[in-house]
Amino acid sequence: MRIAAARVIVTCPGRNFVTLKVVTDEGVTGVGDATLNGRELAVAAYLREHVVPALIGRDPARIEDTWQYLYKGAYWRRGPVTMTAVAAVDTALWDIKGKVAGLPVYQLLGGRSREGVTVYAHANAATTADVLAEVGRQVERGYRAVRVQTGVPGLATTYGVSAGGRTYEPADAAVPSEATWSTRRYLAHVPSVFRRVREEFGPELMLLHDVHHRLTPIEAARLGRALEPYDLTWMEDPVPAELPEGFRLIRQHTTTPIAVGEVFNSVWDCRQLITEQLIDYVRTTVVHAGGITHLRRIFDLASLYHVRSGSHGATDLSPVCLAAALHVDLSIPNFGLQEHMPHTAETDAVFPHGYRFADGYLHPSEEPGLGVDLDEELAARYPYRAASLPVNRLEDGTLHSW
Structure with a gap:
């Protein structure tokens, strides 16, 4: 079994979500959350431009190896955008592994x-x-x-x-x-x-x-x-x-x-x-x-x-x-x-x-798997809306942690 495709879906059914759907050549799919509140499109771009091309052809069963590949192989490690993208792939692969095994992930x-x-x-x-x-x-x-x-x-x-x-x-x-x-x-x-x-x-x-x-x-x-x-x-x-x-x-x-x-x-x-x-x-x-x-x-x-x-x-x-x-x-x-x-x-x-x-x-x-899916047709009815988190200022105008 190999990864044949991976799609990044951005939807806003009341608030923005980014989801990665991984598809194998045997038709098994897995989903992973890639939402970073207020910076959703940064993660979507990182996935589309840098991660998805590297996934095609990989063995979805090699979860640990893929995690190390995406983490160590990027050189620029850590940070919320990178780690949210890595999380989406990892979660989707666990979903696939559970479906192949016929077991919920917790098992x-x-x-x-x-x-x-x-x-x-x-x-x-x-x-x-x-x-x-x-x-x-x-x-x-x-x-x-x-x-x-x-x-x-x-x-x-x-x-x-x-x-x-x-x-x-x-x-x-x-x-x-x-x-x-x-x-x-x-x-x-x-x-x-x-x-x-x-x-x-x-x-x-x-x-x-x-x-x-x-x-x-x-x-x-x-x-x-x-x-x-x-x-x-x-x-x-x-x-x-x-x-x-x-x-x-x-x-x-x-x-x-x-x-x-x-x-x-x-x-x-x-x-x-x-x-x-x-x-x-x-x-x-x-x-x-x-x-x-x-x-x-x-x-x-x-x-x-x-x-x-x-x-x-x-x-x-x-x-x-x-x-x-x-x-x-x-x-x-x-x-x-x-x-x-x-x-x-x-x-x-x-x-x-x-x-x-x-x-x-x-x-x-x-x-089997995570027990959750993404309705892509319905998701397409809710387009992305720009939304940012607030900032805080003290009463004298000094910027403060929100």
């Missing part, structure tokens, strides 16, 4: 380590009262874990909070929109929100919060300490992760668990954070960390240091990526949590899939 990864994948929902609202109501709705839907994000008094917009009750989608304009940020207002407000959530929903519900890289280490330490009475499962992305040493300072001041990694591309990005036990959850995901093959390397390293998985799973990842993540989640020994934002009905129609949600858990498909 090829060692089989089940658990019965279902615990997922967390998002509760987003502008006010504390509204976010309490939204947490209640997610609990009623069966979620056992909820990420809580609210507006900050005095700020017109805040990361994670949608306008008018719509599903949150940050890529909101062709040219990046600008938001205003105040760390002082944020630190003064957030602990009171979690106090109210705990008072209303008790100690059993797992609670999470995304800081989204906006604090300094000492500010993050203050927040972590202030949140300790409310027993968060994790405080996500407290500081920009370019400087791992910053997490050491946070650790010295708070026992609130830390999660980080959705912007990481490789095991080398998170090696120090894992081996020095500076984080509790690593949030790397299939599409941005080189596919199933490389994500397993990251999680295997993490398991040696008591660090659990917490893969990114927002709607900027397609159902192809979510399906792949579930197969990994089900099989690894150190699974923690999986993010879950349900896709729109339009997206689900473009990407028919067999995974399902029940009683707080997601379950991957039992079909």
Whole structure:
């Protein structure tokens, strides 16, 4: 069996997705997610111009060799565009291998380590009262874990909070929109929100919060300490992760668990954070960390240091990526949590899939391969729309991490 063709499909059923479909000379197909939020066309071009021509004629069964070929053979290694493209190929090849073997991918990864994948929902609202109501709705839907994000008094917009009750989608304009940020207002407000959530929903519900890289280490330490009475499962992305040493300072001041990694591309990005036990959850995901093959390397390293998985799973990842993540989640020994934002009905129609949600858990498909496909005819009805992520400025106009 050889790879006969590979197609890059860009579609926008409500938001942009890039998908690679690999076709063998025996008619077996595999799909891989190649979506990089706000930079989708960069990955599409990298795949079309540099990767697809190199795939034709290769043996699709040689997944590890192909991964090394695309990684080491490029010379210019790593980076989000390159690793997202590598991930798309890797995921598609695992899909093909599962179909050839007649097994769901998780069986090829060692089989089940658990019965279902615990997922967390998002509760987003502008006010504390509204976010309490939204947490209640997610609990009623069966979620056992909820990420809580609210507006900050005095700020017109805040990361994670949608306008008018719509599903949150940050890529909101062709040219990046600008938001205003105040760390002082944020630190003064957030602990009171979690106090109210705990008072209303008790100690059993797992609670999470995304800081989204906006604090300094000492500010993050203050927040972590202030949140300790409310027993968060994790405080996500407290500081920009370019400087791992910053997490050491946070650790010295708070026992609130830390999660980080959705912007990481490789095991080398998170090696120090894992081996020095500076984080509790690593949030790397299939599409941005080189596919199933490389994500397993990251999680295997993490398991040696008591660090659990917490893969990114927002709607900027397609159902192809979510399906792949579930197969990994089900099989690894150190699974923690999986993010879950349900896709729109339009997206689900473009990407028919067999995974399902029940009683707080997601379950991957039992079909051979990933259990997800791409309806190319339907995808063609949703052309690409330029959409960029916002930028943040402080109240005095200084550019700040968004």
